[in-house]
Amino acid sequence: MFLKESAIRNFWLNLGALALLALFLWGAEHFANEYQVRLLNNMAIFVTLAVSYNLVNGICGQLHLGPNAFITLGAYTAALLTLTPQQKELIFILQPLVWPLSQITLPFALALLCGGLVAALFGFITGFPVFRVRGDYLAIVTLGFGEVVRVLANNLQSLTNGPLGLKGLKPLTNLWWSWGVAAITIILIRALVNSSYGRAMMAIRDDEAAAQAIGVDTFRHLMLAYILSAFFFGVAGGLLAHLITTISPTLFTFFLTFNLLIIIVVGGLGSTTGAVLSAILFTLAGEWLRIVEEPHTLLGVTIPGIPGLRMVFFSFLLLLVIVFFRQGLLGRREFSWQSLGRFLRRFSAKVSTGHI
Amino acid sequence: MLEIAHLGVRFGGLLALEDFCLTVPVGGLYGLIGPNGAGKTTVFNVVSGFLQPASGTVIFRGQNLQGLPPHARTALGMARTFQNIRLFGDLTVLENVMVGFHCRSRAAWWEAVLRLPRYGREEKRRQLRAWELLEEVGLREVAWEPAGQLPYGHQRRLEIARALATGPRLLLLDEPAAGLNPQETLELLQFLKQIQEHHQLTMLVIEHNLRLVMELCEHLTVLDHGLTIAQGPPAEVRQDPQVIRAYLGKQ
Known part of the structure; x- marks a missing residue:
């Protein structure tokens, strides 16, 4: 009885939170400037990516270093499907785009879905060799697939337009799409992690041999996490493509993966809440730290703007987190309405007794 | 046998x-x-x-x-x-036992994600039986502790309980x-x-x-x-x- 009541209460609280998010997005759409909207879109895409990445790295405990491959696939697939035949003819000047892609134009939602499905299919195919190995070897194999996709994108002229990339995509990604996808990703992945399947995945993380011994088909569970995350990487890739409207292979290097890795490690490996917060902070920090790349005059000394200095600061921040928060900001803790309630009760008790 | x-x-x-x-x-x-x-x-x-x-x-x-x-x-x-x-050290005692029941699960992953009725019934039964099993091996009181923090003797019992699940x-x-x-x-x-x-x-x-x-x-x-x-x-x-x-x- 008790469990049932709290489940119903959580449902309404979640719905309320979503309504608040919708209200916020509506406000942002009407009152925020273009720069802020773009930042919010970026944020949502990184939240989606981080939460999916955390499923494989944090929940299953496998060091997967190839999300950039899936993001590339999603971005290119979705982009090729939303461009009109005329645009494609203009873009592919060296070699024409292969039929039937050259003729198809799909609505944005279907294009995103196809991006996700192509990425998931690639996940299914690569999953077999990837999960034959573990640990460092798995990291190297996934890293390799990431590079393979980038090199293919660079050289398959008639499919990707090579290094020239695709230009002139419609800026279809708006706040509703980006945050809608982020919300769905969080809800679905949380539901998976909190289910019997999620428990089995965490069991694999803690002790794979023991998990096998009590009947967990480790290959199937790892594949499930890997393919699901691939799907969301693909969708997020499609969103990213239609946010920046120009894509080329240089956009999806290992650095993208590396940024995601920083995000989930800082947030706390295994914590979805941590991944969300960290992705938001990461996007904001990336903008705030632009200041350090501008020329400054400090105590009469003029420092010229150094592009890339942001990354030095990022490394430093990462170092601080590793030294002082070994488990990341949240460790493996998760947000729940119960814990928020406990915190508020404690807080109000302190206020009423005058301790604050 | x-x-x-x-x-x-x-x-x-x-x-x-x-x-x-x-x-x-x-x-x-x-x-x-x-x-x-x-x-x-x-x-x-x-x-x-x-x-x-x-x-x-x-x-x-x-x-x-x-x-x-x-x-x-x-x-x-x-x-x-x-x-x-070999326990799942970061999972609770109860979760350790519940992972043991997972191999008898018939609900597919998408049923679990969407919380469809079959999964709900299975999960409820798993929970009930996990508590019974913990009662039987005398670990009911520590059900919410992380398995890795149990004393040695309890860990042995938990490993057996998990196998029984x-x-x-x-x-x-x-x-x-x-x-x-x-x-x-x-x-x-x-x-x-x-x-x-x-x-x-x-x-x-x-x-x-x-x-x-x-x-x-x-x-x-x-x-x-x-x-x-x-x-x-x-x-x-x-x-x-x-x-x-x-x-x-x-x-």
């Missing part, structure tokens, strides 16, 4: 097991003893599917297990524990009394007899503690350097000159 015939295992040039045969009848309480490095755990690893034998067959409930991975063997009704306890007919216990004091060993003996009766188990136990095996098992197999040197009821095996030599050295 379990028929092992002419099993042979080699690690490089080292002979880990040669021509090992053992038949465990339904409901049997069988023991596997021998000095360190005799090949006892190797037998377990082959039976539970972690190791492929060079020769020989393992037949479980009438089915040849050749080439089956560990999880498939568990699904057939076999569960094991490990010599060095998979619904086994055959339970393979690898040194369940390791690291326990005489009092705890006595309690373990009672506990094992109790669960054997309650769950109608067949048990195969590796143990160094001779008192425990003599009391618990009705049949013993003694291994030394990968060879079977004696088989039979405990009272007989105890008298065997080869066994005495293996354990105490030559006179």
Whole structure:
């Protein structure tokens, strides 16, 4: 009885939170400037990516270093499907785009879905060799697939337009799409992690041999996490493509993966809440730290703007987190309405007794 | 229940097991003893599917297990524990047991994600039965603790409870009394007899503690350097000159 009541209460609280998010997005759409909207879109895409990445790295405990491959696939697939035949003819000047892609134009939602499905299919195919190995070897194999996709994108002229990339995509990604996808990703992945399947995945993380011994088909569970995350990487890739409207292979290097890795490690490996917060902070920090790349005059000394200095600061921040928060900001803790309630009760008790 | 015939295992040039045969009848309480490095755990690893034998067959409930991975063997009704306890340290005691029930789950992952009725029913039953199991092994009070933080004796019990959650007919216990004091060993003996009766188990136990095996098992197999040197009821095996030599050295 008790469990049932709290489940119903959580449902309404979640719905309320979503309504608040919708209200916020509506406000942002009407009152925020273009720069802020773009930042919010970026944020949502990184939240989606981080939460999916955390499923494989944090929940299953496998060091997967190839999300950039899936993001590339999603971005290119979705982009090729939303461009009109005329645009494609203009873009592919060296070699024409292969039929039937050259003729198809799909609505944005279907294009995103196809991006996700192509990425998931690639996940299914690569999953077999990837999960034959573990640990460092798995990291190297996934890293390799990431590079393979980038090199293919660079050289398959008639499919990707090579290094020239695709230009002139419609800026279809708006706040509703980006945050809608982020919300769905969080809800679905949380539901998976909190289910019997999620428990089995965490069991694999803690002790794979023991998990096998009590009947967990480790290959199937790892594949499930890997393919699901691939799907969301693909969708997020499609969103990213239609946010920046120009894509080329240089956009999806290992650095993208590396940024995601920083995000989930800082947030706390295994914590979805941590991944969300960290992705938001990461996007904001990336903008705030632009200041350090501008020329400054400090105590009469003029420092010229150094592009890339942001990354030095990022490394430093990462170092601080590793030294002082070994488990990341949240460790493996998760947000729940119960814990928020406990915190508020404690807080109000302190206020009423005058301790604050 | 379990028929092992002419099993042979080699690690490089080292002979880990040669021509090992053992038949465990339904409901049997069988023991596997021998000095360190005799090949006892190797037998377990082959039976539970972690190791492929060079020769020989393992037949479980009438089915040849050749080439089956560990999880498939568990699904057939076999569960094991490990010599060095292997719990899911970051999961709670309750979750550890619930993972054990997972292999009997029929709901697909998408049913779980969407919380469809079949998954809901299964999860509810899992929870109920997990609590029952924890009650039975006396870990109800610590259900919400992380498994890694339990005292040693509790961890042993939890590992057995987790194995029981998979619904086994055959339970393979690898040194369940390791690291326990005489009092705890006595309690373990009672506990094992109790669960054997309650769950109608067949048990195969590796143990160094001779008192425990003599009391618990009705049949013993003694291994030394990968060879079977004696088989039979405990009272007989105890008298065997080869066994005495293996354990105490030559006179």
